[in-house]
Amino acid sequence: MHILVTEGLTKRFPGVTALDQLTVTTGPGVTGLVGANGAGKSTLIKMLLGLLPPSSGRAQVLGLDIATQGAQIRRVVGYMPEHDCLPPDVSATELVVHLGQMSGLPRTASRERAADVLRHVGLYEERYRPIGGYSTGMKQRVKLAQALVHDPQLVFLDEPTNGLDPQGRDEMLALIRRIGSEFGISVLVTSHLLGELERVCDHVIVIDSGRLLRSSAIGDFTQATSVLTVEVEEGTDALLAKLTEAGQTVTPQGRALLVKVDGPGTYDAIRDAAVELELCLTRLEQGRQRIEDVFREEVAGV
Numbered sequence: 583m584h585i586l587v588t589e590g591l592t593k594r595f596p597g598v599t600a601l602d603q604l605t606v607t608t609g610p611g612v613t614g615l616v617g618a619n620g621a622g623k624s625t626l627i628k629m630l631l632g633l634l635p636p637s638s639g640r641a642q643v644l645g646l647d648i649a650t651q652g653a654q655i656r657r658v659v660g661y662m663p664e665h666d667c668l669p670p671d672v673s674a675t676e677l678v679v680h681l682g683q684m685s686g687l688p689r690t691a692s693r694e695r696a697a698d699v700l701r702h703v704g705l706y707e708e709r710y711r712p713i714g715g716y717s718t719g720m721k722q723r724v725k726l727a728q729a730l731v732h733d734p735q736l737v738f739l740d741e742p743t744n745g746l747d748p749q750g751r752d753e754m755l756a757l758i759r760r761i762g763s764e765f766g767i768s769v770l771v772t773s774h775l776l777g778e779l780e781r782v783c784d785h786v787i788v789i790d791s792g793r794l795l796r797s798s799a800i801g802d803f804t805q806a807t808s809v810l811t812v813e814v815e816e817g818t819d820a821l822l823a824k825l826t827e828a829g830q831t832v833t834p835q836g837r838a839l840l841v842k843v844d845g846p847g848t849y850d851a852i853r854d855a856a857v858e859l860e861l862c863l864t865r866l867e868q869g870r871q872r873i874e875d876v877f878r879e880e881v882a883g884v
């Protein structure tokens with residue numbers, strides 16, 4: 583089943599085309615939407631929620647048409663907006679219960695769901711304190727909790743790691759992965775930090791100035807590269823010399839050697855050299871391309 587389908591989706595503002603003829607399809611799971619600031623990510627999310635009409639083109643979210651079924655879409659989709667939009671003088675519990683009720687949950691059910699989602703996102707006793715005193719990380723968690731309170735089938739998370747420190751980022755990314763895997767809720771998550779989506783997404787869409795650069799499964803994005811990373815306990819220099827002598831292309835990198843794979847012979851050459859020099863191999867690993875590198879190549883090729 584398709585979660586999102588867009589066909590030639592375009593949004594023009596006076597003087598700027600925020601989204602230009604976007605045609606993509608995604609399935610269930612976690613989808614990353616990557617692009618620099620101003621690439622059109624938030625505009626796409628607002629259009630998919632039926633909040634912003636397209637200038638041209640069409641799109642469906644969970645089979646619902648964005649032009650005519652916006653209200654139904656918002657009933658089954660949760661939305662975590664990018665900017666800080668939380669009232670400072672109410673507690674997380676009060677806010678999430680209230681938003682649950684606004685989504686149609688009865689008061690008791692909304693209280694129970696709010697307690698559950700706030701616990702899932704890692705807010706405990708502090709959920710009774712006014713939001714104004716929260717850290718950025720806690721505020722991001724409240725925004726995530728309110729996106730989940732009405733038990734959606736899909737959530738749109740707009741820059742959920744914005745403003746977080748490295749540990750906060752890791753925790754937020756782990757949460758996003760859990761939403762996709764444990765709770766079975768599909769996720770569309772945006773980021774301008776390419777590397778971080780690599781860890782949590784099944785599918786990645788890359789846009790630049792409103793145009794699609796690439797949309798593919800994460801595995802296709804990060805093809806195995808043809809470079810082996812080799813490490814030995816001692817004798818790196820001797821191994822470098824031996825492999826070079828054997829006709830291999832070798833580049834030292836820190837304690838490791840990067841060896842270009844020309845075929846099965848490369849593996850044999852490394853094994854033979856290690857045996858001959860009586861070296862203890864501690865690492866032999868085929869590298870994978872990082873999304874960031876692919877993205878850079880795609881942008882350079884445009």
Ligand SMILES: Nc1ncnc2c1ncn2[C@@H]1O[C@H](COP(=O)(O)OP(=O)(O)OP(=O)(O)O)[C@@H](O)[C@H]1O
Pocket residue numbers: 595596598599600617618619620621622623624625626664741774
């Ligand atoms: N309401 C609007 N009126 C005019 N221009 C707009 C409007 N909303 C967005 N834009 C423009 O459309 C382009 C895309 O903006 P958008 O907010 O979708 O980008 P983004 O990828 O979400 O970036 P960011 O992460 O910085 O929010 C930008 O050039 C922006 O200035």
